[in-house]
């Protein structure tokens with residue numbers, strides 16, 4: 428869950444309403460946090476947690492004289508779990524035992540006349556690869572919002588941003604979705620305000636309710652605002668719930684420098700090494716604009732979807 432707005436930028440500017448845009452899924456157009464960004468950040472935080480910072484953090488390219496770079500040792504928890512490079516053109520890199528999926532938006536907060544609502548859609552639920560969601564059908568009606576049949580759901584309509592949608596309570600899968608989402612460790616105040624819309628509406632609602640901030644670049648020489656330096660940037664709002672997967676490979680199936688992996692001896696140990704960095708995510712965060720109070724994430728729950736050699740699931 429996002430504790431701050433999160434800005435993982437595209438690394439450039441584009442023409443349009445916002446100068447600094449965030450990364451989006453090319454097909455759904457919904458913002459996401461790329462797995463490569465997560466892996467890099469988690470590597471740096473694990474290195475801090477294990478006393479291996481900065482040597483085993485970063486890209487690991489040694490300097491020209493061969494100094495620096497990843498240690499690449501079989502007993503290094505950072506280099507075994509996150510992999511290591513051995514310099515350009517040199518043999519002996521290792522891909523790492525943990526693999527990180529992209530973080531997808533699962534529940535997106537939007538203001539309404541009933542207070543904040545957390546919106547999701549069948550596509551976002553299916554993307555979690557939770558078995559019960561994988562066969563989820565599309566909604567009965569595309570232009571309505573489905574909620575639970577509680578007191579507030581008796582209101583005939585809900586305004587979500589610029590949309591004014593009729594409320595319906597007859598979508599059967601909703602009670603099971605509630606229950607499965609609760610098992611992911613998502614707080615009750617979010618589950619009580621869950622609303623489901625069609626995939627198409629979800630894309631519109633997310634993209635028109637991103638946080639857009641205006642900021643001014645500061646000239647380091649004068650400490651004053653630079654000429655023409657007003658810029659805008661967008662971010663996923665605070666309390667967005669994201670879903671990601673960490674695949675933990677079995678160290679017994681891999682060799683490093685022709686020897687066994689010594690730092691970890693099971694997929695569970697790989698997961699534990701990754702989990703040691705979670706508290707850093709909560710304090711140091713991910714993405715850009717950290718100095719403007721952005722980027723902190725809390726990992727809510729770790730759900731094992733399968734046993735050995737199958738991915739474990741994370742919600743944050």
Ligand SMILES: [Zn+2]
Pocket residue numbers: 479483497498499500503504505506
């Ligand atoms: Zn190392």
